[in-house]
Amino acid sequence: MVCEGKDEASTISPARGLGAQLIAREAQKAAGAEISWVNYRVAVAETSDRMILIDGTTVNESIMAARIADNKVLTKSFLTQAGVSTPQGTVVGSEEQAIAFAQKLEGPVVVKPAKGSMGKGVSVNVFSAREVREAYRLAASINPVVLVEQFIDIDFEARCIATSQEFVSSYKRVLPSVVGNGEASIRELILEANLLKEESPLLRNHPIPVDATLLSTLDAQGWRIDDVLESGKRLVVRNVGGLSSGGEPHEITSEFSDELRQMAVRSIRSIPGLHWGGIDLAVERHTGRAYVIEVNVNAGFAGSMFPVSGDPVNVAAIAWRERFKRSHPLPPAEGRFPERHTEPSTMDTLYPHLWTKSQVVRLSGLLWNSLEGSGLFQARRLASLVQLKGHDGRERWFSSDLRGENDSLSAYRLSRRHASIRKILRERGVRQVRAAVVSSADQVARFSPRHRGLFAATPVNSPWLGADCHIGHRACIEKLMTGSSRWVIQPYWDGVRLRAYASKDRVFALTSSSGGSRFTQEMLIGASKAAISVMRAVPDLRWAAVDLYVPGATPTDGESREPVFEGIQVDPKLASAERLLAGSFSVMADWVVR
Template sequence: MAPLLTPRSADRRDRKRSVSTLHDGRVPNRYDEQSLKGSDERLRAVFEEQRRSRRDAGVLTIVHAARRSGASITWLGRSDAWAVLPDRTIPIGSHFGSESNVGAIIATDKDLTRQLLLAAGVPTPQGKVVASCEEALDFQAGLGSPVVVKPVKGAMGRGVTVNICDPDEIRTAYSLAREYGPAVLVEQYVAGDEYRLHATPSECVGAFKRLLPSVIGDGTANLRQLAEKKNELRKLNPTTRFKLIPIDRVAEDFLRRSGKDWNYVPGRGERVILRDVNGLTSGGDSEACFDQLDEAVKHAAVQAAAAVPGMHWTGVDLLVDSRTGDPYVIEVNTNAAIDGASFPVYGKPMDLGAQLWKALEAHSRPDAESEPGTLLPELGNHRPVVEGLRVLEGKRVSLGLLLRHQLRREGQQVNKLTLRIWTSQADDEPKHWFVSDSTVCDPVVANRVLHRRGLLLRALTLKKLPRPEGKLVRSVDELRQFMREADASVTLLPGARHGSTGYRLTLRAPSEATASLFDGGKTWYAQQRPDGERFRVIASPQRALVAISADASSSPDAEAMELVSRTAVLAVRAAPQRRWAAVDLVVCRASSSSEDERVVYVEEVSCHPTFAAEDRVVGGSMSDVYDLVLRCSADSEREEGGLV
């Protein structure tokens, strides 16, 4: 298949030679104390801290770059920190960069990403999403060449089988891919070297070559023994220490096709490939190659980043055809690990953490400068939040659904592409992309604190926001014990990892706690439920936008509205770089001598709120929420008037 981007034929021979970096016979890099003595001071500093803290070395390279720019660091978890500058706080989370939530979610859908790449003219293999094994067989037969079979929503090489054309092998590969999701993608196999390139829509900033998992024979040990020995060496490298060569079914099938098994004894110096699924997580090695890569290859990565809406930073997986030297983009990745270039197994390390920090800082916004204002209740504006929508009894609706309804009322064309991804477009205007209620201006790294219970609790504590007593419970016995000690009603919130939808259960007595709540190993965060007036306030870091109550008789006074609006704004600030959030609060009478004193507790902070038919606006306006969420200009958020 001819690529959609055709490099000049006169350059093909040179380009093919430039990307075929040799690694046979090289001694792998060592990252122990002795080997680092003569290395770059920045690299040594990272590993000194890594040995002390046991934190991820790649994340530490980003943190060290932030420190060099003058930021102070506050750690929230092993892979999460705040970089605090004089005018802003920037969250650092795992290997996420400046990609938006929209770009990040699109990247997890391989078929939608492939369609966007094709539409933008990015060279990519032919492919098709199939609903049955027969469709997979028909696609390969029509193609007439080997294929790759993988799950549409897969990650880290799981469920991937490459370079197959035998019908039985395709059936086995299809079943394997189905273990990781119902949708399966079949693609043309391109023989060649594979690379991970880090890019923005304007430049390529890093790269490493992926070397297939392999061992070198010594004339006496079999393949299983050699793989186990190499895995011991991999534990010494921060890039590979937790990414050992899998001794699994994928490797066994590949060896069988090669006429070998784990008992095969290779001769001295004989290199044996153990699996044809590439990547560090599949047991492969990395080789620094950025300076040797042809500019056309780097340009393909930049094109791929630009093709995905909101993908301001990405890791592009790319193949270079061994016959022609032409590049083919096979995947665009979010949370793309930088370790392969920062600490390659072969070659000179790159300071890719500095590049990622540069992207994070460039896409950040200054923190709110003024104190939050007072949300004044519009007492004559008691209308249902879901006004104009047909809501089934007991059915909750998402903010994303309300946004789509609002845009249709404005005359825009709304197109829902997947369960979460949708677009809107007015006549003769650019298309706008959304994931649920997020836009391309909402950085995915800002969501992490709202998707991990431990991070949220730590953030609220750092901001000194009062919250009810709570505990993570993993069994019905732990839950009942907590309820007996609390001697009060308890709210159950999703546990360690959650979708941040504001979903909860209320239990009034220990007898209501049942073992079925923990089916499938589910965990909950059990939180005391104090008596008081409850509100959901949607706010930005500058102001409260709307207050909602499920109590039809609720008529809060100005003092209550001021308390909840102020607390909600402060709670949103506990998620730096979030444009808005929904904050659940309860206003209680303080247990003090003054009966008039009130205290506000933060019960939950969510980024994908849902609403019920009985919910009522008791202050502010949902129109202000629509305006803020749908508006991507950060400068326009500081709007005059309104509720500020």
């Protein structure tokens, strides 16, 4: 497929994320979707029967796959198990260990944080003990766990986009370089190059950074940043070539061999829950051997759509096709509600052993506990991952908070932004506690001036935490307004609060810390309906805990009120005195893993 022409590309707005805009356009073309923007990089595409989240360049990655990809050691383990070649490497815990392993390899090495992205803290082609020591310190400043790997003398390196079944595109990232004119210093040439990048919808946000990596690259070649480069001489100024590190994309999909294409697909398939991603693949100069250097979620694909050279590939159209393929129509609005317990029990009564082991019990811990008698057993553990295996022999991977291969990374991220969730619910007419985004004490004072009780405050880009939010009277909330921070504030009334543990068409359990036992079935049905309306409004989120407030109700008045949304949590804490009003966590745990 061929990308849009330059005239159409020039209409791309810098006020929105490039990847999200490209996919949103394809959603409109292919499915006639209505697009509503949530924030800079997130939008909702709504068709006649479904809502699909568009989240930057994230397509079908699961939260579990993202956690694996973020851990380079874990990623290497899965790739190696699948027979995919990766550079030799090991985790080191000190400068001395890094030096010892580098000497063992008897050649140059790459030193990088075990977790991280965008080339931050990465040192390439270091050899001497002094270089390894400095590289270790740089990597450790990003993450305390450091990985030392064999350096590959690269003939060429490419970013490949693939699904677990199909190769999509590849482009070569050329190392950042400048060409001398005999008059300008290297520093000035870098500035000129960055000004030219501003004309590209892709490269305008990826200037060549002047940092320790750049200075060491120049030093290794005998140059200083204020030296004048002779006319016509091309100088590589940074030995890390990702686009975010200042590199340039050259499209090479048509030149890519079948062997390399299959390697990219096999790499995606090797990571549980990675249905789409970016593979950084390198071919060694003298041997022609291919290695996978890195596996990426949120993988930038615009390099194939706006290359410096080569035929562009419309990756966004394929991304939308795959996004739509894995989406589902909304289920019927009628939901399944749990039966009320006539004598609600507290959590520490139902699960006494959990509260004797820990003062803080999260939903995931309770669900893991409920799985013990489910017929599934833990086949093995790998870092923070657990592989469950049933009597049928089927294996399923889950993260420690029970997010599996089909739990969307995009939906998970969205659920942890309280302001964004509130915006989506407001646009879909879901009833919620009144709130405002504020950044000054004056704005706090003007919000709900007649409210004399408590307020709950949540940073704009942070998750709702229920009773663990910043809760206080108006004067306390005003003191939070420092610097440029922005907060969502909402009244936190006394009264009845319920929490519903729900999917898009089912409530598994209802709990409350409000006490009392006279919650009527009518009240619980109302809360269940409210929770399902919240879940149906949030695209791609399979399950969560929905916090609800019942206006004007007390636990003993027996009169139903319509519950309103307070917040959503993916792995909330449960209080020992919280009561299970209806439903079963065992039923929920079984649904989550099956």
